[in-house]
Amino acid sequence: MNGRELATLVLRNIGEDEDTVTYGEYADRIYAALNEAYQQACAFRYRPRKKVEILPQEESVISLDSLPEDYYAPHSITDGQGYGVMFAWEPDGLRLGRKCDVVTLDYIYRPPVLDEDVTPVLPPVFHTALADYAAFRIMIPGGKQRQARADLFYANYQRVMVQLTPMGDACTFVNRYR
Numbered sequence: 001m002n003g004r005e006l007a008t009l010v011l012r013n014i015g016e017d018e019d020t021v022t023y024g025e026y027a028d029r030i031y032a033a034l035n036e037a038y039q040q041a042c043a044f045r046y047r048p049r050k051k052v053e054i055l056p057q058e059e060s061v062i063s064l065d066s067l068p069e070d071y072y073a074p075h076s077i078t079d080g081q082g083y084g085v086m087f088a089w090e091p092d093g094l095r096l097g098r099k100c101d102v103v104t105l106d107y108i109y110r111p112p113v114l115d116e117d118v119t120p121v122l123p124p125v126f127h128t129a130l131a132d133y134a135a136f137r138i139m140i141p142g143g144k145q146r147q148a149r150a151d152l153f154y155a156n157y158q159r160v161m162v163q164l165t166p167m168g169d170a171c172t173f174v175n176r177y178r
Contacts, residue, residue: 001124003031003115003118003119004116004117006114006134007027008023010026010033010134010135011026013153026138031115033133033136034114034130037129037133039113041164042121046167047075047108047166047167049107050070052068052104053102053103054067055101055102056096056100056103060096060098062096063093067093068107068109070112071110072108073108075108076106126161129156129161130157132157132160133154136151136153136157139153
């Protein structure tokens, strides 16, 4: 589902028409709530990852300028042979534990903000949970019955998001002598 389909689902959940006028009235609030849930799920639960090859500086430091624009946090760093490289955060960047010519940085990235044409990086099963959270955020300021219905959407959002696991495989440790 792209952002427009999610917004339409939110309108359907809150009991509003799906026409362009209603969409225009609610679009800002819907996308704010969708992005809040989406960025929170990606940062703390799903943790989407990418890999990029980087040339460290002479002091075995990966400078902040050489990190990708969507960089959020490091996951692991490996050398050209696939062995892990120890690293530490310093004010000037990531300091490597040993000298390497080229390293592969496996990093957690911040996905783009949801818009009409953007599809979430989460697995499709979790897209409707984002719409449930947005419906909750829009309905919660209403009356008592509306708040009770909003609580159902939030409970469904929590029930589904508990099942979200980090992207990729589990960490494995490789013994050099295997």
